[in-house]
Amino acid sequence: MLTCKTIEDFVLEGQRVFIRVDYNVPLDEEGNITDDVRIRRSLPTVNYALDHGGKVILASHLGRPKGKPDPRLSLKPAAVRLSRFLGKEVKFASDCVGPAVEKGVQGLRPGEVMLLENLRFHPGETKNDPQFAQSLARLADVYINDAFGTAHRKHASTYGIVEFVARAAIGFLMKKEIGYFNKAFINPNRPLLAIIGGAKISTKVGIMEALLEKVDKMVVSGAMAFTFYRYLGWSTGTSLVEEEMLETAGRVIRKAWKGGVKLYFPVDLVVARKMVPQAESRIVPCQEIPEGWMGLDIGPASITLFGEVVGGSETIIWNGPMGVFELDKFKKGTLSVARAIATVPALSIAGGGDTDVAIHEAGVTDQITYISTGGGAFLELLEKGTLPALEVLKKEGGLG
Numbered sequence: 001m002l003t004c005k006t007i008e009d010f011v012l013e014g015q016r017v018f019i020r021v022d023y024n025v026p027l028d029e030e031g032n033i034t035d036d037v038r039i040r041r042s043l044p045t046v047n048y049a050l051d052h053g054g055k056v057i058l059a060s061h062l063g064r065p066k067g068k069p070d071p072r073l074s075l076k077p078a079a080v081r082l083s084r085f086l087g088k089e090v091k092f093a094s095d096c097v098g099p100a101v102e103k104g105v106q107g108l109r110p111g112e113v114m115l116l117e118n119l120r121f122h123p124g125e126t127k128n129d130p131q132f133a134q135s136l137a138r139l140a141d142v143y144i145n146d147a148f149g150t151a152h153r154k155h156a157s158t159y160g161i162v163e164f165v166a167r168a169a170i171g172f173l174m175k176k177e178i179g180y181f182n183k184a185f186i187n188p189n190r191p192l193l194a195i196i197g198g199a200k201i202s203t204k205v206g207i208m209e210a211l212l213e214k215v216d217k218m219v220v221s222g223a224m225a226f227t228f229y230r231y232l233g234w235s236t237g238t239s240l241v242e243e244e245m246l247e248t249a250g251r252v253i254r255k256a257w258k259g260g261v262k263l264y265f266p267v268d269l270v271v272a273r274k275m276v277p278q279a280e281s282r283i284v285p286c287q288e289i290p291e292g293w294m295g296l297d298i299g300p301a302s303i304t305l306f307g308e309v310v311g312g313s314e315t316i317i318w319n320g321p322m323g324v325f326e327l328d329k330f331k332k333g334t335l336s337v338a339r340a341i342a343t344v345p346a347l348s349i350a351g352g353g354d355t356d357v358a359i360h361e362a363g364v365t366d367q368i369t370y371i372s373t374g375g376g377a378f379l380e381l382l383e384k385g386t387l388p389a390l391e392v393l394k395k396e397g398g399l400g
């Protein structure tokens, strides 16, 4: 089981509490924040540190500035937004390391907070450069990692820094993510169901194989299903198929069979000749995709089938859409699955950017038990059962 030391395990009074947050927020063309959920999710940890007398230093990345300053990717707007949420001034440092920043941090009083400029303005961040990590560590008496979204990265602020700080632990967001992960996989209420959708087997096969060792049932949908159909010798028209993954599809089927895991594929499909908004579409059984047509969503029989599978499950993990849900014409399958999950009393955990968008669009955000804040991190945690940012805490005695 993943268990970690948390921020609650340390005395913070008068300490410089360096919190790695994930403020990688979407911006519009004028640089305005269009969705501040990531900032809001950091509040329990930030407030806790402030309430316990910490001098709070926040660090994050934003976008991909490629190791040099880019004013369009400044975290300044995040400082303004955070200040509104906290109801107090958030000081902003125009860099994240160096003598000026150290001096600014020295001047912080307990209960004050400072946000550092984008970590990725320095090449040392993504390279996990020890010198850069050490420079960050100079700002910290206590290091807290609360950036679940980047916990799968071995970067200076998520990984390298731990070696140079005296005390390290996780914050409340990280704790919540790990807590739900443990709930789903350590003695879960069964049946345990995984729903895996999306475009390509190649990006999900590791997760599917890892999950097959844990779950009772697995739904495989989205374009990925077509590679399985092809493996079974069915015609798939012009649907997206990964020819080089046919053997892999076979391996997944055999693994499910050996492990007694029930596998479900779409039984019918919405097909069209082109992937365009106004395409003429038809519903066909999955064995009857016409020549020149492609599957772009699951059909009504599959919606019913998946609804029944969901209804018979006590714990549900979901990642990936059932079809091309970006187009109105092909979103029904994905939204129906979101609604089906929302209506059952099971523990439901969803993750990944598309899945998150679909749940919002279906209007069922509040009825899903937990929506992970990590895309890549969520998938890697499902696949490997741990993440580099957690492992390094374990090595340094922070985990366990």
Ligand code: AMP
Binding pocket: 197, 198, 199, 200, 203, 222, 223, 224, 240, 295, 296, 297, 319, 320, 321, 322, 323, 324, 325, 326, 352, 354
């Ligand atoms: P992934 O990143 O692997 O989770 O894949 C998400 C993408 O898969 C979305 O952009 C969907 O539009 C796409 N997708 C899902 N089903 C299909 C399909 N039947 N044909 C083509 N693309 C699909």
